[in-house]
Amino acid sequence: MANTVIGSSIVVDGEISGEEPLVILGTVKGKVVAAGHVSVEAGATVEADIEGQNVTVGGKLTGNVTARERLELRPESKMIGNAKAPRIVVADGATFKGNVDMDV
Amino acid sequence: MADKETVIGVETRVSGEIRGGEDLVVKGRVDGKIQLSHALTVEKGAVVQADVDVRSLVVSGTLVGNTVASESVRLLASARVVGDLASPRLIMEAGAAYRGRVDMGDIEAARAAVASRAAAKPAVGRTEVARESLAPSRVPPRVAAPPKTAVLAAKAAPRFVAPAGGEKSGETGPASPPAFPRVAGAVGAVAPPWAKKKVRRR
Amino acid sequence: MASEDTCYIGSKTTVRGQVSGKQDLVVEGRIEGYVGLESHLTVEEGGTVEADVEAAVATLRGEVRGPVTAQRSLCVEASARVAGRLKAPTITIEDGARFSGEIEMDVELPAGVTPGNG
Numbered sequence: 001m002a003n004t005v006i007g008s009s010i011v012v013d014g015e016i017s018g019e020e021p022l023v024i025l026g027t028v029k030g031k032v033v034a035a036g037h038v039s040v041e042a043g044a045t046v047e048a049d050i051e052g053q054n055v056t057v058g059g060k061l062t063g064n065v066t067a068r069e070r071l072e073l074r075p076e077s078k079m080i081g082n083a084k085a086p087r088i089v090v091a092d093g094a095t096f097k098g099n100v101d102m103d104v
Numbered sequence: 105m106a107d108k109e110t111v112i113g114v115e116t117r118v119s120g121e122i123r124g125g126e127d128l129v130v131k132g133r134v135d136g137k138i139q140l141s142h143a144l145t146v147e148k149g150a151v152v153q154a155d156v157d158v159r160s161l162v163v164s165g166t167l168v169g170n171t172v173a174s175e176s177v178r179l180l181a182s183a184r185v186v187g188d189l190a191s192p193r194l195i196m197e198a199g200a201a202y203r204g205r206v207d208m209g210d211i212e213a214a215r216a217a218v219a220s221r222a223a224a225k226p227a228v229g230r231t232e233v234a235r236e237s238l239a240p241s242r243v244p245p246r247v248a249a250p251p252k253t254a255v256l257a258a259k260a261a262p263r264f265v266a267p268a269g270g271e272k273s274g275e276t277g278p279a280s281p282p283a284f285p286r287v288a289g290a291v292g293a294v295a296p297p298w299a300k301k302k303v304r305r306r
Numbered sequence: 307m308a309s310e311d312t313c314y315i316g317s318k319t320t321v322r323g324q325v326s327g328k329q330d331l332v333v334e335g336r337i338e339g340y341v342g343l344e345s346h347l348t349v350e351e352g353g354t355v356e357a358d359v360e361a362a363v364a365t366l367r368g369e370v371r372g373p374v375t376a377q378r379s380l381c382v383e384a385s386a387r388v389a390g391r392l393k394a395p396t397i398t399i400e401d402g403a404r405f406s407g408e409i410e411m412d413v414e415l416p417a418g419v420t421p422g423n424g
Contacts, residue, residue: 003113007126010110014120014136020113030120151419168421184413186421196399198379201413203421206405 008043022052024059042076055085057094064098114149130165148182157215161191163200172215190214317352331361333368351385364394 003020006012010026019035029047032038038052044059055067058074065071067085075093084101109127112118116132123139130144133151138144144158150165160175161167163183171177173191181199190207207214312330315321319335326342333353340358341347347361353368364376366386374380376394384402393410415421 003111004116004132005109005111007110007124009126010122010124010128012118012120012122014118014122016116016118018113018116018132020115022113022116026110026124035115151416153419166416166419168415168419184415186413186415193401194399194403194405195401196397198396198398200397201411202397202409203411203413205408208404208406 006044040077042074049081112150146183188214315353325357349386 004016004018004022006016006022006024006026006028008025012026012028013030015031015033016022016028017033021037021039022032022034023039023041024032024044024046025041027045027047031048032046032050032052034050034052036052037054037056038050040046040050040055040057040059040061042058046059047062049063049065050061051066053068054070054072055065056072056074057065057077057079059077061077061079062081064082065079065084067083069085070087070089071083071085072089073079073091073094073096075091077091078095080097082099082101083096086102088100088102090096109129110122110124112122112128112130112132112134114131117135118133119135121137121139122128122134123137125141127142128138128140128144129147130150130152131147133153135153138152138154138156138158140158142158143160143162144152144156146152146161146163146165146167148164151168152166153168155169156167156171156173158171158173160177161171161173162178162180163185164180165182166184168186170188171190173189175191176193176195177189177191179185179194179196179200179202181197183197183200183202185200185202186204188205188207189202190210192208194206194208196202312332313327315331315333315335315337317334320338321336322338324340324342325331325337326340328344330346330348331341331343332348332350333355334350336354336356338356341355341361342359343361345361346363346365347359348365349355349368349370351367354370355368356371358372359370359374360377361375362377364374364380365383366374366381366388367383368385369387371389373391374388374393376397378394379396379398380392380394381398382388382392382400382403382405384400386400386403386405388404389406391408391410392405395411397409397411399405413421
């Protein structure tokens with residue numbers, strides 16, 4: 001269970017920083033810095049750089065991702081930006097444009 | 105996510121603006137601005153330092169900033185609140201600590217006043233984000249000292265905030281909660297419309 | 307409240323000037339001016355106080371205009387219509403009460419929160 005949830009009709013314009021799981025269903029513009037898992041759910045729109053332990057993208061993401069452990073792009077996801085993580089999973093059906101850096 | 109509710113968790117901090125059409129529960133910290141067509145709950149232990157425009161507000165934590173609530177404001181026993189409140193209904197429990205100006209009359213005027221004040225000051229959250237994204241990203245401690253930009257701006261800001269809906273001067277700096285000008289014999293000075301018509305003798 | 311040590315201002319009585327004392331005071335009528343009590347002030351529903359008010363404890367159910375300072379506690383009950391500045395260590399406002407003005411209490415903010423940069 002995520003401790004922080006940004007609901008589908010919510011827009012956050014700014015920075016979210018936290019040390020607990022974060023689930024985004026709505027819109028986030030700015031920056032996300034998380035110590036834990038960050039999940040951009042299907043239907044979510046994120047225009048922000050994301051930093052987290054594990055980052056899962058199911059929605060639309062424009063921004064750079066730095067995952068300390070793992071980045072996963074799910075089938076319906078759309079990501080534009082650079083990905084940096086030791087492990088990266090891009091599912092069949094995911095759209096991705098950007099550089100990949102797995103050398104952490 | 106069965107219940108339609110946004111939660112800012114205990115270990116999470118948002119700097120900037122949150123707006124939307126669902127309930128928001130803050131358990132962590134929010135600095136900036138909150139605008140909702142629904143309810144805001146500031147839980148015990150939470151800190152909200154923001155101008156707030158919502159339908160209803162329930163506070164058991166700390167809130168610093170000006171609030172407009174079109175339905176109601178409820179300050180529970182553990183609430184610590186500084187700033188102006190505009191709402192047709194205000195409930196304050198014993199134990200709640202509050203300092204500020206209350207307006208239960210013209211909510212729209214108060215809302216316009218808060219909006220113009222917010223427009224006049226630099227968008228707090230965005231500035232901070234821009235600054236911080238230049239620095240190497242680190243997870244800041246939960247209750248970090250406010251960024252320098254905000255502190256400086258606050259120092260430059262005037263100490264007084266014109267009463268909501270009252271006389272306005274060209275406000276620039278961030279809204280600071282009202283200081284209390286000691287109006288000698290404030291009787292009638294703040295009398296609302298309903299008070300005026302009942303002056304007849306018994 | 308119905309102690310024999312209680313002073314009543316009846317509903318057909320108006321007092322203009324200064325009211326001070328150590329007895330509890332219940333206002334069903336009208337007071338204009340200044341009220342300074344070392345005891346409990348109750349403004350009943352229908353009662354009107356247009357005055358600078360100081361009391362140990364204040365219970366407001368009627369119409370009050372003026373700064374009200376209570377040494378111990380202040381309660382604005384549902385039927386009250388109050389305008390002015392309220393000051394007390396503990397203030398209660400019931401649902402339904404009408405209030406306009408300022409509230410002044412000591413607010414202890416947690417570390418890292420200052421009223422200046424909201």
